[in-house]
Amino acid sequence: MSLLGRAALGAALTSTAALTIMGAGSAAAASKYYGTLAVSPGTGKVVEATDHPTWVAADAAAIRDCGVYDCQIVVRFSDGCAAVARGADGRFAADSASSRADAERLAVAKLGESAPPFPDLGSASPRAASVVLSSCTKNAS
Structure with a gap:
């Protein structure tokens, strides 16, 4: 050459x-940040795991932090926010979005209005679900 x-x-x-x-x-x-929200239907416990480097790490942290046998992953999210809502009837719903407000609105909307199970010491009138937990990764807008 x-x-x-x-x-x-x-x-x-x-x-x-x-x-x-x-x-x-x-x-x-x-870099991306991952998060997972998990719920125990039996106890009503809701946990978050955010800002992890992988889905696997976020899932494992959420299940570990929940520490209850029936804990279930209800939503995974990356570079954004997620929320879990609970209806008056005890059901849970979750959703994710780019902002905390949108994630909360979507989770509540999934359940709509519900009445508490009978007998209820309060009002038996249907009411909207409420947000139990919302979380965002540190790079969410």
Whole structure:
């Protein structure tokens, strides 16, 4: 190979290495954060696990923190927010969105209005669900 050919090959390899390093740096800067909300239907316990590097880590943390045999993952989210709502009848619903307010609104809307089970010491009139827990990753808007 001629001296000119070697110089061209060296320049090409240097340029490729620089582009690879720059590309890796920008990918690391845009990291994702994952979250999971879990519910125990038997006890009514609701837990969150946010800002984890993977879905698996978020799921494992939520189940561990719940610590109850019947704990179930109800919503997973990344780079955003999620909420769990509970109706007067004891049912749960969850949803996720880009903002906390939207996630809460969507979770409540999934349940609509419900009446408490009979007998109820309060009013038997149907009422809207209420938010039990909402959570956002640290990079949510």
